[in-house]
Amino acid sequence: MSFILEIIISALIVIGGFFALVGSFGLVKLPDLMTRLHGPTKATTLGVGSILVASMLYFWLLQDSFTIHELLITLFLLLTAPITANVIAKAYMLDHADPDKDLPKTGGVEGWATFDAIGQEDDVDAPTTGTEPARKPVPEL
Amino acid sequence: MEFLVASSIGILCASGVYLMLRGRTFPVVVGLALLTYAVNVFLLAMGRLAIDLPPILSPDATAYTDPLPQALVLTAIVISFGMTALVVVLALRTYLEIGNDHIDGLPDRTPESGDKN
Amino acid sequence: MSLTLIVLLPFIGAVLPAIMIRAGRNACATATGSVTLLALILLAVQAPAVFSGEVISVRYDWLTGLGLNVTFFLDGLGFLFASLILGIGLLIIIYARFYLSKDDPMGRFYVFLLLFQGAMVGIVLSDNILLLLIFWELTSLSSFLLIGYWKHLPEGRQGARMALTVTGAGGLAMIAGMLILGNIVGSYDLSVILQNTDLIQASPLYVPALILILLGCFTKSAQFPFHFWLPHAMAAPTPVSAYLHSATMVKAGIFLMARMWPVLSGTPEWFYIVATAGLITMVMGAWIALFKDDLKGLLAYSTVSHLGLVTMLFGFGTPMAAVAGVFHIINHATFKAALFMTAGIIDHETGTRSIRRLGGLMHLMPVAATIGIVAALSMAGVAPLNGFLSKEMMLQEAWETTWFDLNWLVPLLATIGALFSVAYSFRFVVHVFFGPRRDDYPAHPHDPPFGMWAPPAFLVVLVVLIGLFPAVVAGPLVAVTSAAVIGGALPDYHLALWHGVNPALGMSIAAIIGGLLLLWRHGGLSSAMENMSRPDAKAMFDIVIARIVGLSRLISDNLHDGSLQRYLSVMIVAAVAIGASGFYAQADHLAGTRAILPVTLPALIGWVLLVVSCIAVVFTHHNRLYCLLLSGVVGLIVSLGFVYFSAPDLALTQISVEVVTVILMLLALNILPKESPKESTTSRKFRDGLIASIAGLGMGGAVWAVMTRDYASISDYHLAQSYVGGGGNNVVNVILVDFRGFDTFGEIIVLGIAALAIFALIETVTQGEAAKRLAGWVVQARRSKDRHPLMTVVATRVMLPLALMVGAYIFLRGHGEPGGGFIAGLVVSIALIMQYMASGFGWAQNRLKANYHGMIALGVLAAGITGLAAVVGGFPFLTSDYGYVTWPIVGTFELASAMGFDLGVFLTVVGAVMLALAKLSQVERMAGHVEINVEPMDHDPSAAAPSPSKEA
Amino acid sequence: MLKRYLPHPLLTLVLTAVWMLLINSFSMGALVFGLLLGIVIPVITSAFWPGRPKITNYRGVVEYILVVLWDILVANVIVAGLILFRRADRLDSRFVVVPLDITSSEGITALAGTITMTPGTVSCDLSADARSLLVHCLHAPDPQGVVDDIKSRYERRLKEIFE
Amino acid sequence: MGHWMIVPIVLPAIMAALIVLAVRHDIVLQRVFSIAATVAMVAVAVALVVYASGHGPEMYALGAWPAPFGIVLVLDRLSAMMVLLTSVLGLGVVVYASSQWDKRGKHFHALFQFQLMGINGAFLTGDVFNLFVFFEVLLIASYGLMLHGAGAERLKAGVQYVVVNLTGSALFLIGVGLIYGVTGTLNMADLAVKVPLVTEGDQALLRAGALILLLVFAVKAALVPIHFWLPGTYANAPAPVAALFAIMTKVGAYSILRVYSLAFGEGAGDMAWLAAPYLMPAALVTLALGMTGVLAAKRLNGLIAFAVIGSMGTLLIAISLFTPDAMSAGLYYLLHSTFAGAALFLIGDLIMARRGEQGDHLRTAPGFHQSGLLAVLFFGAAIAMAGMPPLSGFVGKLLILDAARESDLAVWIWSVILVTSLMCIVGFGRAGSVLFWKSASVEGQIETGETEWPVLPIVAAGGMVAAMVALTVFAAPIVGYLDATAAQIFDTSGYIGAVLGPDAVTASDGLSISEMTGVEAETDTSEAAAGSGQ
Amino acid sequence: MIEYALNFGFGCVGLALLFNLWRLVAGPTVADRVLAVDTMAINAIALIVLYGIGRATSMYFEVSLLVAMFGFVSTVAYCKFILRGDIIE
Numbered sequence A: 001m002s003f004i005l006e007i008i009i010s011a012l013i014v015i016g017g018f019f020a021l022v023g024s025f026g027l028v029k030l031p032d033l034m035t036r037l038h039g040p041t042k043a044t045t046l047g048v049g050s051i052l053v054a055s056m057l058y059f060w061l062l063q064d065s066f067t068i069h070e071l072l073i074t075l076f077l078l079l080t081a082p083i084t085a086n087v088i089a090k091a092y093m094l095d096h097a098d099p100d101k102d103l104p105k106t107g108g109v110e111g112w113a114t115f116d117a118i119g120q121e122d123d124v125d126a127p128t129t130g131t132e133p134a135r136k137p138v139p140e141l
Numbered sequence B: 001m002e003f004l005v006a007s008s009i010g011i012l013c014a015s016g017v018y019l020m021l022r023g024r025t026f027p028v029v030v031g032l033a034l035l036t037y038a039v040n041v042f043l044l045a046m047g048r049l050a051i052d053l054p055p056i057l058s059p060d061a062t063a064y065t066d067p068l069p070q071a072l073v074l075t076a077i078v079i080s081f082g083m084t085a086l087v088v089v090l091a092l093r094t095y096l097e098i099g100n101d102h103i104d105g106l107p108d109r110t111p112e113s114g115d116k117n
Numbered sequence C: 001m002s003l004t005l006i007v008l009l010p011f012i013g014a015v016l017p018a019i020m021i022r023a024g025r026n027a028c029a030t031a032t033g034s035v036t037l038l039a040l041i042l043l044a045v046q047a048p049a050v051f052s053g054e055v056i057s058v059r060y061d062w063l064t065g066l067g068l069n070v071t072f073f074l075d076g077l078g079f080l081f082a083s084l085i086l087g088i089g090l091l092i093i094i095y096a097r098f099y100l101s102k103d104d105p106m107g108r109f110y111v112f113l114l115l116f117q118g119a120m121v122g123i124v125l126s127d128n129i130l131l132l133l134i135f136w137e138l139t140s141l142s143s144f145l146l147i148g149y150w151k152h153l154p155e156g157r158q159g160a161r162m163a164l165t166v167t168g169a170g171g172l173a174m175i176a177g178m179l180i181l182g183n184i185v186g187s188y189d190l191s192v193i194l195q196n197t198d199l200i201q202a203s204p205l206y207v208p209a210l211i212l213i214l215l216g217c218f219t220k221s222a223q224f225p226f227h228f229w230l231p232h233a234m235a236a237p238t239p240v241s242a243y244l245h246s247a248t249m250v251k252a253g254i255f256l257m258a259r260m261w262p263v264l265s266g267t268p269e270w271f272y273i274v275a276t277a278g279l280i281t282m283v284m285g286a287w288i289a290l291f292k293d294d295l296k297g298l299l300a301y302s303t304v305s306h307l308g309l310v311t312m313l314f315g316f317g318t319p320m321a322a323v324a325g326v327f328h329i330i331n332h333a334t335f336k337a338a339l340f341m342t343a344g345i346i347d348h349e350t351g352t353r354s355i356r357r358l359g360g361l362m363h364l365m366p367v368a369a370t371i372g373i374v375a376a377l378s379m380a381g382v383a384p385l386n387g388f389l390s391k392e393m394m395l396q397e398a399w400e401t402t403w404f405d406l407n408w409l410v411p412l413l414a415t416i417g418a419l420f421s422v423a424y425s426f427r428f429v430v431h432v433f434f435g436p437r438r439d440d441y442p443a444h445p446h447d448p449p450f451g452m453w454a455p456p457a458f459l460v461v462l463v464v465l466i467g468l469f470p471a472v473v474a475g476p477l478v479a480v481t482s483a484a485v486i487g488g489a490l491p492d493y494h495l496a497l498w499h500g501v502n503p504a505l506g507m508s509i510a511a512i513i514g515g516l517l518l519l520w521r522h523g524g525l526s527s528a529m530e531n532m533s534r535p536d537a538k539a540m541f542d543i544v545i546a547r548i549v550g551l552s553r554l555i556s557d558n559l560h561d562g563s564l565q566r567y568l569s570v571m572i573v574a575a576v577a578i579g580a581s582g583f584y585a586q587a588d589h590l591a592g593t594r595a596i597l598p599v600t601l602p603a604l605i606g607w608v609l610l611v612v613s614c615i616a617v618v619f620t621h622h623n624r625l626y627c628l629l630l631s632g633v634v635g636l637i638v639s640l641g642f643v644y645f646s647a648p649d650l651a652l653t654q655i656s657v658e659v660v661t662v663i664l665m666l667l668a669l670n671i672l673p674k675e676s677p678k679e680s681t682t683s684r685k686f687r688d689g690l691i692a693s694i695a696g697l698g699m700g701g702a703v704w705a706v707m708t709r710d711y712a713s714i715s716d717y718h719l720a721q722s723y724v725g726g727g728g729n730n731v732v733n734v735i736l737v738d739f740r741g742f743d744t745f746g747e748i749i750v751l752g753i754a755a756l757a758i759f760a761l762i763e764t765v766t767q768g769e770a771a772k773r774l775a776g777w778v779v780q781a782r783r784s785k786d787r788h789p790l791m792t793v794v795a796t797r798v799m800l801p802l803a804l805m806v807g808a809y810i811f812l813r814g815h816g817e818p819g820g821g822f823i824a825g826l827v828v829s830i831a832l833i834m835q836y837m838a839s840g841f842g843w844a845q846n847r848l849k850a851n852y853h854g855m856i857a858l859g860v861l862a863a864g865i866t867g868l869a870a871v872v873g874g875f876p877f878l879t880s881d882y883g884y885v886t887w888p889i890v891g892t893f894e895l896a897s898a899m900g901f902d903l904g905v906f907l908t909v910v911g912a913v914m915l916a917l918a919k920l921s922q923v924e925r926m927a928g929h930v931e932i933n934v935e936p937m938d939h940d941p942s943a944a945a946p947s948p949s950k951e952a
Numbered sequence D: 001m002l003k004r005y006l007p008h009p010l011l012t013l014v015l016t017a018v019w020m021l022l023i024n025s026f027s028m029g030a031l032v033f034g035l036l037l038g039i040v041i042p043v044i045t046s047a048f049w050p051g052r053p054k055i056t057n058y059r060g061v062v063e064y065i066l067v068v069l070w071d072i073l074v075a076n077v078i079v080a081g082l083i084l085f086r087r088a089d090r091l092d093s094r095f096v097v098v099p100l101d102i103t104s105s106e107g108i109t110a111l112a113g114t115i116t117m118t119p120g121t122v123s124c125d126l127s128a129d130a131r132s133l134l135v136h137c138l139h140a141p142d143p144q145g146v147v148d149d150i151k152s153r154y155e156r157r158l159k160e161i162f163e
Numbered sequence E: 001m002g003h004w005m006i007v008p009i010v011l012p013a014i015m016a017a018l019i020v021l022a023v024r025h026d027i028v029l030q031r032v033f034s035i036a037a038t039v040a041m042v043a044v045a046v047a048l049v050v051y052a053s054g055h056g057p058e059m060y061a062l063g064a065w066p067a068p069f070g071i072v073l074v075l076d077r078l079s080a081m082m083v084l085l086t087s088v089l090g091l092g093v094v095v096y097a098s099s100q101w102d103k104r105g106k107h108f109h110a111l112f113q114f115q116l117m118g119i120n121g122a123f124l125t126g127d128v129f130n131l132f133v134f135f136e137v138l139l140i141a142s143y144g145l146m147l148h149g150a151g152a153e154r155l156k157a158g159v160q161y162v163v164v165n166l167t168g169s170a171l172f173l174i175g176v177g178l179i180y181g182v183t184g185t186l187n188m189a190d191l192a193v194k195v196p197l198v199t200e201g202d203q204a205l206l207r208a209g210a211l212i213l214l215l216v217f218a219v220k221a222a223l224v225p226i227h228f229w230l231p232g233t234y235a236n237a238p239a240p241v242a243a244l245f246a247i248m249t250k251v252g253a254y255s256i257l258r259v260y261s262l263a264f265g266e267g268a269g270d271m272a273w274l275a276a277p278y279l280m281p282a283a284l285v286t287l288a289l290g291m292t293g294v295l296a297a298k299r300l301n302g303l304i305a306f307a308v309i310g311s312m313g314t315l316l317i318a319i320s321l322f323t324p325d326a327m328s329a330g331l332y333y334l335l336h337s338t339f340a341g342a343a344l345f346l347i348g349d350l351i352m353a354r355r356g357e358q359g360d361h362l363r364t365a366p367g368f369h370q371s372g373l374l375a376v377l378f379f380g381a382a383i384a385m386a387g388m389p390p391l392s393g394f395v396g397k398l399l400i401l402d403a404a405r406e407s408d409l410a411v412w413i414w415s416v417i418l419v420t421s422l423m424c425i426v427g428f429g430r431a432g433s434v435l436f437w438k439s440a441s442v443e444g445q446i447e448t449g450e451t452e453w454p455v456l457p458i459v460a461a462g463g464m465v466a467a468m469v470a471l472t473v474f475a476a477p478i479v480g481y482l483d484a485t486a487a488q489i490f491d492t493s494g495y496i497g498a499v500l501g502p503d504a505v506t507a508s509d510g511l512s513i514s515e516m517t518g519v520e521a522e523t524d525t526s527e528a529a530a531g532s533g534q
Numbered sequence F: 001m002i003e004y005a006l007n008f009g010f011g012c013v014g015l016a017l018l019f020n021l022w023r024l025v026a027g028p029t030v031a032d033r034v035l036a037v038d039t040m041a042i043n044a045i046a047l048i049v050l051y052g053i054g055r056a057t058s059m060y061f062e063v064s065l066l067v068a069m070f071g072f073v074s075t076v077a078y079c080k081f082i083l084r085g086d087i088i089e
C-alpha cells in the first residue's frame, strides 16, 4: 500500500518538477514575450500545483498528519497567475505593440484599454506637463 | 556548505560595497540593501549553520539551531527596513530639491570631465 | 577675606558700569572709580602689615584634587603691583571719563577695564600657580576686548587679534611650564614652590619648565623676539595704552619673573636667556622708538625698551640687580603712565599724534607741556628725577656683568640703550613742545580740563618726589618688594641721587651727551632709516597667520571635500584595516575544528543564483529597474537560504520586507532618473572594486572562521525557558516579544520614527524648489491609458479578505509557530497597499479612512502599556504572563500578555508602512498631474451609466 | 438582521474554509474562530468590494470549477508539448478578439482568468469599454474556433453564475 | 531604585506617542507636552544621580529575565550622569526650539522625545545588542530632526549623514556578531566575564570583532578618519538639533569607555586595554584636524562643527589614557564640551537669523540687531570651547593635562592640546572679530525682521553658558562625583556583581582592579542584586 | 523512491531557476525580466515545498504562502510601474 502511495507521490513530484522545468524552458526557448508568457502561467503553475498535491498526499498518507493547507497556495496561484500574465502582457504591449498595426481591432468604438481611454479620441499618451489641475476630492494624509 | 555561505556573504558584501561607492543615490541605496543582506546572513551564521533544526519547540525535535542570532537578525531586518525607507525617501526628496541625484549633490557631469566618481 | 575682596571687587563691580551707563557718563565713571577706590582702600588697610614684613594669605578650597585652589597672598611684591594696578587704574578711570567721546560706549569700556583690573590683581595676589594661570589668560582676553574697543578701526581689530594670539600662545606655553613646575614640587601652591629652589633646579625638567614659563613672560612683557605685538596694540584708546601697555599688563611678565626669581634664577640658563633677551630688547626697543613719529608708537617702543631693562636686571640674577629692577618698575610706572596720558591729551587737543605735525605746544598748552617734559626727562634718566636713580643702578649692575667672558659687552650695550633712551626722550620734549608754534594743527590745541591733566600731574609729582627723596618716598616700598622678590636678606643698597663718581655716572653722562648728539643728527638718520628696508613685524605676522590659515584650508578643505564616496571608502578601508589588525595581532591562527556540513544540490543552485545575481547587479546597475529586479532576486535567494538554514521566521520577514521595499523603491524610481550615468573612470572602478573585494574577503573570511569553530551560547537558556517561562514554542518569537522584548520595543519605535520622518520630509515637498520642480514635471515615459485595469481591481478585491485572514493567522500563531505581529503587520499592509495600487489612491483612501499617525502612536502605546502593566503589578517593565483559558465550544487556548505587546508591534508596522507609502505617493500624484480618482476602475461595465469621474 | 451581519454567506464560508486550511488541523475552537473571522472580515472589507455579486447558483460554480480544472490539466500537456517539440518559427501564434456579452466585472475577470489558465491562450487586454477581450494564442491555426470555444465553454457558464 | 531606571526611556517614548496621537495638530500643546516631559525627565535624572552617588551599580532586569539571558539596564554613576546631562541639554534644546524652530516641519517634538529616549537607552543599557537598537533609535530620530525643515544644503548633508551611519550600523552588527560568535553572549557584564576565558585560538576573531565595534563607536564619536560625516551634518542641521547632537558624539565616547573598560579592560587577560593603542593616536589627530578646521572655516557653523570635532579629540585623549584620573578628567571635559558645543550652535543660530542673507558666512557685513548681547554670549561660549578661563573648558583641559603627565605620550598630548588651543583661540578670535567688530566699519544695519528680543532662545543659550559657569564654580563637588565615577568604571567587579550576582565576580579573572585604582568597591553586590526588581 | 523523485524535482526546479535567471539577465524587454522574476518566485515555492517533503516538515508552509502572495504583488507593482510610472495613483 505504502509503496503504491510512494509511487503516486513520487510521480506527482516528478510531473511537477517536469512541468516547472518546461515552463521555464519555454521562457528561454520561445521567441518573444507574448509567447513566453504561456509557459510560466500554465506549465509552471501546474508544476507547482502538482508538487503541492504531492506534499499534501505525502503528509496525509505517509506522515500521518492531515495537511491541506497546500490547497491554499494552489488557490492563490490560480487566482493570481492570470492577473500576472495580464499586467505583464499590458506592460509589454505598451512599449512593443502598435495598436494600429500589431493588434486586431476591438470591433467596437473604443480601443484597447492600454492605449485608449474611454470617451477620448487620442491614441497614445503624449508627454504630460504640469498644466492639468489636480482635483482633490480626497484628503491627503 | 560553510564555504558556500561564507563566499555568498563575501560576494554580497563586495557587490554592496562596490555599489555604495558609486556616485548616485540609487545605486548607493541598492548597495546598502545588498550589504544588509550580507550582514543579516552573517549574523545568522554567527549561530553556526544548522539544517532543518528550526528553533520551534516540538516533542519530536532532538536539537535546535541557536535561536538568538535569528532574533537579532529579525530586529536588524526591521530596523534596516525602516532605515532603507527613510533613505529612499530622502534620496527622492533631495533629488527634487536640488535637481540631480548625485550623492554629493554635485551637478551632472560627463565621464570626461572628472575623476570624481 | 579682604584679600579675596580686593580681587573680586573689580569683577563684581564690572556689572556696575553696564547698569550705570543709563544714569550718565559721570555716574558710570564714578561707579567704576568707586569700585577701584574701594579696592585700593582695602589694599591700603593691609599696608602696615605688609610693611612690617607680614605675609597675609587666605585660602578657599576649590579643586583640591587637581591642586587648584583659591589662595591669595599679599607680600611686598604683590602689594607693589596691586597698588600700581589699582592706583593707576583709578587715575585712568578718571582720565578716560574725559578722554572718551560721546559716541564711545563708555559703559562697555569700563566693564572691560574692570575685568582687566580684576584679572591683573588676581595675577599678582595668587598663591596658586593654576589660579594665576586663570587670571593670566583672563588678562589676555580682557585686553583683547580693550584693544579692539574701537571696533570700527581695522588697526584696533588686528592689533587685538595679534595681541591675543601672541600672549595667548605664551600663556599656553606657560600652562605647560607651570604644570611641570607643579609636578616637580608636588604642589601648585606658590608658597610651597618658592621653598623648593634646589628641588626645582636639580630637576631634569627644570629647563623645559623654565623655557615654557619664560615664553609666557616674554610674550606678555613684549620681550624680544615677541615684542612686535605691543606697538600694534597702541591702536587702542590711549587710556588703554597707558594702563595696559605701560603700567600693568606688560608688567605681568616682569611680575612673574620677579615672583619666580627665587626658584628659577641663578642658573646659567636663566642668565643667558633672560639677561640676553632683556638686553637686546632694551637696545632694540630704544633704537626703534627713536624713529617713531607717532607719539604713542614712540612711547610703546620706549616701554618695550624699559621692560627689557627690567628683564635684563632680573636676568642678572643678583640681589642687587633685583632691587634695581624693582625700583625701575616703580619709576617707569609713574613716568610712563604720565607720558601716555600726556600723549593722549595732545592727541585729543591737537587731533594728531604725529611728531612731524607737532611742535610749539609749550605756548598753547603749558600745563600739559610741563607734565610731559618732566616725565620725559625722567624717562631720559636726567637727574634729579626718579628715572635717573634706577637707571644709575642699572648701569652699575651692567658694569659688573660679564657675558660669555666678555666684560665690556653688557656695559657698552647698556650705555647705548641709555643713549638711545635719552635721544628719544629729548625728541619727545623738543619736537613736540618746543620750536615755533604752528598754524596747521588739525584742531585748536589748548590745555585740557582739570580732570584730564590732574591724573598725569599727580604722577609727575611722584616722579619728582621720588627723585628728590627716594629713601623716604619709595624706600620702604622698594625694601619690602625687593625682600619679597629675593626671598632672603636684602643686599646693601642706598636709594640716593648721589653715589659719588662711579662707572655708572660716567656711562650716564656719556649716554646723555651721546643722546643729545644723536637728536641733533636725527633728521639725517631718520631719512636713512626710512630708506633702509626693515622687517615689518605686522606684515610678517600677517603673512605667518595667513600662511597657517592657508595651510589649514589646504588640509581641511581638501580632506573634507564633501565627497561621500571618499568618506565611505575611507570608512570601509578603516573597518577592514582595524579588523585585520586585530585579527593578525596574534601570530598563530588555529583553524576551526567544527564539522563541516555537506553541500547539497538545492544549496548549490541557490549559491549559483546568488552569485550570478550579485555579479549581474554590479554590471547592470546603470539601469536602475534591472538593478532593482536583480536585487529582488537576491532577496528571494536570501530568504530561501533562511528557510534552508532553519530560520523560517527570518524567511517570512525577509520576503515581506522585500515586497514593501520594492514598492517603495518603485515609487521613488518613478521620479528619480531611470539610469545612472556612466561617470566612473576605469581606475576609479578598479579602485572601488579592489576595496569592495577586500571588504568581501574580510567578511567572508571572518564568517568562515566563526562557522568552523565551536562555541557555547546563552541561548540554551532561551530554548529551555521558552515554553516554561515564556509560554511559546517559537523560541525566536518568545525572544522577540519576551526575553528581548525591549529590543523589539526599540525596533518598532525605529519603524514609527522612520514613518514620521518620511511624513515630515514629504510634507515640505509642497514648498520651495521641490514644489516648482514637481509643478513643471514632464512625464517622459509613454503611459498606459488604463490607470486601474479592471482585472487587477477585481482580483485584489477578492484577495483582500483572504490576505487579512492570512494576516490574522500569522499574527495569532506567532508565539508557537513562525509568524508574529511584525510579519502579520506587513501582510496586512501589503494587502491594503494592493488596494491602493489596483484601485487608486483616491478610492482606497476614501474607504480606508485610517489614521496612520494614530496607529503608530497606538502601537507604541500598546507595547509600552503592556510593559507598564507589569510595573503596576510590581514586576519589571515588560515582564510577561500567560495562561490558558477554556471556553465552551472553543476549547482551551493560550492568552499571553506578550500578545498585547505583539499587537503593538502589529499596529506600529501597519501604521508606519501605510503612512510612509501613502505619503510618498503624494509626490507621485504631484508629478503625474492626474486627477485623484474616486472610482476604482476607469470604466465599470457592471454599472449602467459611464462612471462619474469621466464626466467630471 | 442576518443580511446585515452576514451579507455574503459564500464569502464567509470560503473564508472559514481558508482559516481551516491555514490552521491545518481541525478543532472546534479553530472552526468557531474561523467562522468569527469569516463574518467579521467581510464586514470590515465591504467598502472595498462594492456591489459584491450575489451568487446563488452553487451548482453552476462547482460545474464550472471542474470544467476549468480539467481544461487546465489538458492545457498544460498541450502547452508543454508545444514548448518542447515545436520549433519556435513553426508556432502559429496570434491575437484573437473575443467579443463579450458578459458585463459583470467579476464575470469578465473570471473569464479572462480562465482563458489564461487554459490551453494556449493568455488574456492580454480589455477594450476600454470592456466589450471585447484581447487574447493571445500560442498556437492557433483556427482563431474563430478558439473564440467560439471560449464563448460556449466558459462565458455561457459564467453568465449563468454572475448574471 | 525601583522602577525609576526605566523612566528616562519609557517616559519620552510614551510622551512621543501621545504627542503623535493626541496633539499633532496643535503646536502649543505639543510644546507643553514636550517641555513638561523633559522637565520631568530632568527631575528623575537628578534623583537617579543622587541615588547612584549613594549606591553601587544596580541592575534592572527587563521582563524579569535574569542576566545575561534577558536585557538589563544598569544604573551606575556614569549612566546616571549621562542621563542627567542628556535631560538638561534636552531641556535647553526644547525650550530653544519652542520659540519657532519646531514649526518649520512636522513632528519635531515627537522626534525629539524619541531622540531622548534613544540616547537615554544607549546610556542605560547593559546589553551590546540592545545598545545597537538604541543607537538606531537615536540615529533615525536624529535623521528626522536633522532634516527638519528641509532645504537643499540640509538635504545634501542629510544624505551623507544617513548613508555613513547606515554603513556604521552594518559594521555594528558585524562587530556584535563576531563577539557573539566567539563568546556566545551579548550582555556586557557577561562579556567581561567571558572575554578572558576565550581560548587563544579564538582570540583573533574576538579581537577583530571588538575593534570593528570600536570603529563604529568612533564613527559616532567623530574620530579621525571616520569623522567626515560631522562637519556637514552639524553645520547644516537645524540649530537646536545641532545643539542636541552635542550629546550624540558623546554616546560614541560613552560606548567606547563603557565597553572597552568593562569587557576589554584590565580584566580582559590577553585582550586587556584593547582599544587604547588605536584610540590615542586617532584622538590626537582628531584634535589637531578639528582645530585645523576651525582655523580654516569660512562659515560660523563649520567653525563650530570643527571645534566640536576637536573637543571630541580632547575627550578621547583623556578616555584613551584609561586611568582613573584621566577618566575623571575626561568625564568633566565631556560635560563641559557638551554644553560648549550646544551653546555655540544656539548662539550661532541667533546670529545667523539676524544676519539675513549673510547667514553664517564669515565675511564683512553690516551690523545686526542685538549684536551686543549675542557678542557677549558668543564670547563666553567661544572662550569655553577654546579652553580659556574662567569657564569650564579651562578646568577641563587642566585636568586632562594634569592626568596625562604620567603617560608615555605626555609630550605629544600636551603639545597637541596646547597648540590646538591656540589655533582655536585664533580661529574664534577671527570669527568674532568679523561678526561683531568689522560690522562697525560697514555702513547700515541688516534688517531681517528679527528685532524682537528672543527671550526663550536667549534663556536656552544663556542657560548653556550658565551651565558651564556652574561646572566651573562647583568643580570640586562635580570632580568629586567624577572621581568616584571613574573609580566605579575601573572597578568592574562592582558592575559585574550587580548584573550577574556576586558569584560571577569570583569566576572572572578581573579582580585586581580595585587594587590597581586604589579604590575599594563600594557596592554591596548582594544588595544590588536583591534590589534589582527580580 | 521519494528520495529519487525529490532529487529529480530539485534538479528540475533548480534548472528552471537557472533558466529564469538567464531570462532575467538576457531580457531583452523589461517585461521579460519581470516575467522571469515572477516565474522565479513560483519555482521558489516549488523548491520550498520539495524541501518540506524531503525534511518531512510543514514548518515552511507559510514561507511558500507568502512567496505566492508577495510574488504576485511585486509583479503587479513592477508592471504598474512600467505602465503608468506611478504605482499608486
Ligand code: NA
Pocket (backbone or CB within 6 Å): A110, A111, A116, A117, A118, A119, A120, A121, A122, D128
Ligand atoms: Na477612446
Ligand code: NA
Pocket (backbone or CB within 6 Å): D114, D115, D116, D117, D118, D119, D120, D121, D122, D123
Ligand atoms: Na489560456
